[in-house]
Amino acid sequence: MSRASDIAYNTIREMIVSGELMPGDPLGEEALAEICGVSRTPVRDAMRRLESELLIRRSESQRSFVADWSLDDISDAFELRAMLEGLAAQRAASRISAADIRKLEAYNQRIGEANASTPADVDAFLEENRKFHTLILDVAGSARLKTLLQTLIEQPIIWRTAHHYSPHELLRSYQEHDELIAAFKRGDPAWAEAIMSGHIRRAFHAYSDAHHGLAMLDAERSKKRA
Amino acid sequence: MSRASDIAYNTIREMIVSGELMPGDPLGEEALAEICGVSRTPVRDAMRRLESELLIRRSESQRSFVADWSLDDISDAFELRAMLEGLAAQRAASRISAADIRKLEAYNQRIGEANASTPADVDAFLEENRKFHTLILDVAGSARLKTLLQTLIEQPIIWRTAHHYSPHELLRSYQEHDELIAAFKRGDPAWAEAIMSGHIRRAFHAYSDAHHGLAMLDAERSKKRA
DNA sequence: GATCGCCTTATTGTATACAAAATGGATCAG
DNA sequence: CTGATCCATTTTGTATACAATAAGGCGATC
Structure with a gap:
């Protein structure tokens, strides 16, 4: 750097x-x-x-x-991310090692700890969450998939999503990670794919709920510009 | 340029x-x-x-x-392309206009003509095929999806695939385009998605059949280098 | 004879100067 | 007052010179 x-x-x-x-x-x-x-x-x-x-x-x-992102753009990005991260999880399920599963468990434990502090340590959540998803992407073993996904997951609007999570949504995210780990332990690709895809789609709905659509988004922009 | x-x-x-x-x-x-x-x-x-x-x-x-593309890399690229172009077709099915359907029919007619000449006019096939798929991608109406896919479909190895098509495979490709148009006319997203995904996967199998795996690929490389 | 370290050389990274192109505004005609 | 055209200014594109860094070879030493 x-x-x-x-x-x-x-x-x-x-x-x-x-x-x-x-x-x-x-x-x-x-x-x-x-x-x-x-x-x-x-x-x-x-x-x-x-x-x-x-x-x-x-x-x-x-x-x-x-770049200017409309709500449709954001929706598209989440749809693609759900599909591609689902594929990554599916591939990872049949390739992941016991050591990597332990790493995922460690990451998610720290996510749980970040959620437990009051107020929730969102930066720590984001950092461990990033490691969690990145490791799965690495285990999936497709350079191309990784390249495609990284242009999606690094988007600012998606990235800021977690700042709008409610405590309940943070907990839910943590639990879904746990369920994903369970799918990996069983080596069940279809299960892993379903959990991951749902996990991402839930993130989008948390985001759009928090913003109540485009009007709220514009209001936030005006506030920040001032 | x-x-x-x-x-x-x-x-x-x-x-x-x-x-x-x-x-x-x-x-x-x-x-x-x-x-x-x-x-x-x-x-x-x-x-x-x-x-x-x-x-x-x-x-x-x-x-x-x-860049060096292993057979696994190529397989990955086709898998991703099948998924993403399937999504594009799915989205296009519920958005496409009658005028655009006529355009697709015109493109595919020229594909049929390119196949009919002896020997088949592969360059014309590729050009009209590119227009066909690009129009669907445009109709799908997602800038992000288009960006992601374009990094996949412009790959040299994928692009050269059609040069290895047998007359039967060229005909089959033409027929699948027709079926895709039928799905669009019915406005059936699931049908369109299934056809497109299968269409891409078939292209991969035609490719890997023609090359009988990695050994044949290496042989071709040596020949070209000489 | 092998290995380590240095030094030469090749290659990439950065800065700056200049060229081309586009924007925005001013001026003039209608 | 509206619109269009031309020019000044800003912004981007390209070339070149120089700096930093990595690769490969040479020699010294063990």
Whole structure:
């Protein structure tokens, strides 16, 4: 993470994910270069990466903007993620080792601990949750699947979802992880696929419930911009 | 396609897809810049794109090589494509207009004509086939799904598959397109999904049958290198 | 003779200067 | 007042020079 292009990537990405930059905001190379303290060359590199991850969109005339996600877009992203993570779980179920199952149990234990603190430690939840899903993706053993999924799971709106979870939803997520581990222990691909797919779809419904649709989403945007 | 980075992208991509460059071959920026007649800057741009499309892989020390696809990788790519194009067909079935159905019929008619000539006009088949699948993907109306799929369907090994089709397989492909159109006319998402998924899976089996596994694949590589 | 470490060389990363293209505004005609 | 065209300015694209880093070979030492 010491190369200039990595600095630029992380800096710009963080500005988008945190909400410091809002959807539709223009992104000039020169300005970003100054912010990041590097030249335009690594900034361009970083922007290409962010563009391929759909965090940035480019106009026909090659100008860049923070990507704007409609509720339909978000719904699509979750649908695809449910399908692909379901496939990952299905593949993992027949390949996973006892050692990796123990790792998953350790991650989920820490998720349970994060949930138990008051208020719930959402950052710890997210970090362990990320490890949990990443390990399953690795065990699935398909570089292509991993590449496709990583462009989906790193999206800012999806990422922020957990911040809107209720205590009950956090608990439910923890329990579903446990059930997934059970499916892995049995080596049951269909079960694992069903749990994982449902797990992701539930996350989407938690998200859309919390926001009561697009109107609420726009309200949140206005508030942050102010 | 007149920008230097597009020239570089197309030139390098063509060298990989055509087999002029073989899996594992090292790709130096300087050398490629000279071949393409541009400077290293647009070449680096192009290589980043090709890397995100998995045509190029990078070593831990940032050196680039032509990606090496094992039979497992190819199988994975087809599995994902079957799933995602199935989803596209499913979504398209409940959204497609009568005008677009007529377009699909026109494309498939030209596919039939390409098959009818002796020998079969594989390039025309591929072109109309591409239009057919692209239109369905557009009608599916998910930018994310389109982005994900395009990194899969443009892969060189998948693309060359049709060159190994037997006359019977070409006919079968044409008939499956017809059945897909029938599913669209009925507005039956499940039917469309099943046909499309099977259509892609059949393509994979045609491919693996033609190559009798990895040994045949290696033989072809040696022949081309000579 | 083998292995370790250094040094040379090749390759990639970054910065900067310049060229091309596009945007936005000002001016002028209708 | 509206609209269009042209120009100034901003923004992106490309080339090149230089810096940092990794690879490979050479020699020294055990």
